Amino acid sequence: MLNDFDPDAPASPGDGLFGLPHGPSEAAVVIVPVPFEATTSYGRGTAQAPRRILEASGQVELNDDWFDEPWRAGVAMLPIDRGIEALDQRASELALPIIEAGGAHTEAHRADLQRVNELCEQLNQWVYGQTRDQLERGKLPGILGGDHAVSFGAIQAAAERHPGMGILHIDAHPDLREAYGGFTWSHASVMYNVHERISSLGHTVQVGVRDISRAGAARIEDWGELTAFSDHELAWEVASGEPWMRIAARIVRPLPERVWISFDIDGLDPSNCPHTGTPVPGGLSWHQALLLLQLLATERRVVGFDLVEVGDGEWDANVGARLLYKLAGCALKSR
Numbered sequence: 451m452l453n454d455f456d457p458d459a460p461a462s463p464g465d466g467l468f469g470l471p472h473g474p475s476e477a478a479v480v481i482v483p484v485p486f487e488a489t490t491s492y493g494r495g496t497a498q499a500p501r502r503i504l505e506a507s508g509q510v511e512l513n514d515d516w517f518d519e520p521w522r523a524g525v526a527m528l529p530i531d532r533g534i535e536a537l538d539q540r541a542s543e544l545a546l547p548i549i550e551a552g553g554a555h556t557e558a559h560r561a562d563l564q565r566v567n568e569l570c571e572q573l574n575q576w577v578y579g580q581t582r583d584q585l586e587r588g589k590l591p592g593i594l595g596g597d598h599a600v601s602f603g604a605i606q607a608a609a610e611r612h613p614g615m616g617i618l619h620i621d622a623h624p625d626l627r628e629a630y631g632g633f634t635w636s637h638a639s640v641m642y643n644v645h646e647r648i649s650s651l652g653h654t655v656q657v658g659v660r661d662i663s664r665a666g667a668a669r670i671e672d673w674g675e676l677t678a679f680s681d682h683e684l685a686w687e688v689a690s691g692e693p694w695m696r697i698a699a700r701i702v703r704p705l706p707e708r709v710w711i712s713f714d715i716d717g718l719d720p721s722n723c724p725h726t727g728t729p730v731p732g733g734l735s736w737h738q739a740l741l742l743l744q745l746l747a748t749e750r751r752v753v754g755f756d757l758v759e760v761g762d763g764e765w766d767a768n769v770g771a772r773l774l775y776k777l778a779g780c781a782l783k784s785r
Contacts (some may be wrong), residue, residue, distance in 0.1 A: 461508030477524030495762030518777025577603030725761025
């Protein structure tokens, strides 16, 4: 398949992800697009990210100084499922009036809230099944949201496959709220649900957290299986002269041998993701994030990843496509 492929040639309309010739059956990394953002509580548009990133991916140079040549092993994306797009539309129509009202304050809203939670459970089961299928095929799964709520089913499937698996969670928010706004499966509750509902997990490390509720801060303090490196802490250390690679080594140290990467793009400085759902000043630089991933690839085995909260903008898609390629390369190199 690769004998006639020129990695330096421009991608053509209709080519696959990154202009690669691989289909999901031949690729080592299979991306599962999940265009779903029903509970997004601020800026919307992340449901368009899989389509926008696919379009932008043809501009990504395949030669990679960070992770060798991921294209050789194959990175492919499954077709965008129209049924999931329809599910998002139904759930969003019910959820938006509740979000705008600040909660389910009427009987009608409470009934709609229950229905949204049920539709989100359907989404979780679909993502779980898609991820489990790729794992059973020996693939490295990558989930492409959508908002951060879409990650739960994938992490559940990976934890069943790799008991004791840890999570490297890069995010501006700890996502430890319980049923935020009444939505059990809110994007702001994904890590709360992961740690309350998935028993076979190892340690989770959060990086770049800088927008946090009192309850979230208390949970970080109380939950022994969770370590958070706040944005303030990292900025202070860097400004005091601590080398970033020494900091990165401390970030990686608590993680077990096998790791899932959950990368909310708002963990980066918002100049890289201006249209993400909940942008926050501060965050990791592009190089800090990639150096952390590069170190992780040499020290641990990455069993899968998700990239979520990429906004509906040309620059966001440009950065998101490149970050997706780096995550695939990180996972491949770690093997």
